Amino acid sequence: xxxxxxxxxxxxxxxxxxxxxxxxxxxxxxxxxxxxxxxxxxxxxxxxxxxxxxxxxxxxxxxxxxxxxxxxxxxxxxxxxxxxxxxxxxxxxxxxxxxxxxxxxxxxxxxxxxxxxxxxxxxxxxxxxxxxxxxxxxxxxxxxxxxxxxxxxxxxxxxxxxxxx
Numbered sequence: 001x002x003x004x005x006x007x008x009x010x011x012x013x014x015x016x017x018x019x020x021x022x023x024x025x026x027x028x029x030x031x032x033x034x035x036x037x038x039x040x041x042x043x044x045x046x047x048x049x050x051x052x053x054x055x056x057x058x059x060x061x062x063x064x065x066x067x068x069x070x071x072x073x074x075x076x077x078x079x080x081x082x083x084x085x086x087x088x089x090x091x092x093x094x095x096x097x098x099x100x101x102x103x104x105x106x107x108x109x110x111x112x113x114x115x116x117x118x119x120x121x122x123x124x125x126x127x128x129x130x131x132x133x134x135x136x137x138x139x140x141x142x143x144x145x146x147x148x149x150x151x152x153x154x155x156x157x158x159x160x161x162x163x164x165x
Contacts, residue, residue: 023140028118032109050131062126
């Protein structure tokens with residue numbers, strides 16, 4: 001088993017506090033180098049609703065929800081929606097990540113090329129954070145919830161944030 005996968009499985013056994021952030025508070029900064037080499041910063045998307053999705057090619061629920069994110073993004077991007085998919089795959093799996101991410105209508109990045117320490121340890125996948133136009137975290141990764149999305153769940157969770165201008 002690859003080290004990152006082992007860490008993701010074992011982390012809950014020894015962690016005390018899993019999340020460093022909570023809904024209703026300002027979202028921590030995030031910087032990433034997208035797969036195409038472009039820079040992504042959360043600060044550059046102020047005034048937009050931002051979905052940060054942490055996923056992996058080997059994670060079945062992750063792969064199952066990516067089409068819902070894609071459809072939701074296509075439908076709402078003109079309303080000020082930004083999505084970044086951050087892959088937790090190991091660097092040697094970059095080709096697999098490119099293959100999956102190549103079909104996404106929004107940018108993707110590798111976790112190793114992302115500065116997102118304020119989001120706590122990503123100990124389970126998938127995990128999604130939603131940030132409002134005001135830069136405040138509105139959905140904190142599904143703490144205590146199932147944490148996966150389908151299209152109707154995105155409409156319920158993110159839709160009202162898009163409507164609030």
